[in-house]
Amino acid sequence: MTDVLPSGSLTDKVALVTGSSRGIGADTVRYFAEAGADVVINFRNKAPRAEKLAAQLRELGGRALVVGADLTDPASVSTMIDQIKAEYGRLDILVLNASGGMEAGMAEDYALSLNRDAQLSVLNTALPLMGEGSRVVFVTSHQAHFIRTTPTMPEYEQVALSKRAGEDALRELIPALEEKGIGFTIVSGDMIEGTITATLLERANPGAIAGRRESAGKLYNVSEFAAEVARAAVEPVPADNTRLVGDTSGFVTQ
16 A cells, blocks of 8 residues: 555544445555554454454554444444444544445345434444544545436435435534534545445446446546545545545536
């Protein structure tokens, strides 16, 4: 991995990245650890993978706490935050990365429960550990961020609508966060090569990824997009609290 953040720039900071046993979340939490942060790796059902990542990050010299939690269960979220409080005593960076809705066998309202309700639950439960200068980052996609004005693939529409609902609900908290001196940034990216969502979309709609890549000219890969998420946690909050990553042509501003 490259030095996305200056070495030592996050020494004595604590960062939680939800859904960080793999993919964008795993690379994001790795960038934080490389910059000196003590980190929290959150997973839903991939404990061995999360523990393996934690072992790798501990070799960098910092601490890595592994916490399994079902983010759609408030009691599970509370237990996770309690573990963070017991281990670290505070939280400086919260990256709301976990999302879903295309998985098979889930309840009909799972996408909204995870992509809206769980995001609010994690943030509100974590707030007592966050002080002035802390940062919250919400990870989304152009397909969700622009869903009101730019249609997406039918297979992804419900997920996109639920993620936009999550973004809207979180935006309503910005004034209260600012009063506490907590920054809030939304990071929106195009389709990301190599993610589970991209794989599921390609399975449901063969050629979807290649078509979007041709239209956009380039799609970010997992590590490239994770680098943007990591930077969003330390760089100044952008206008409209939104960091647009990659090509936005074809998306109508709302």
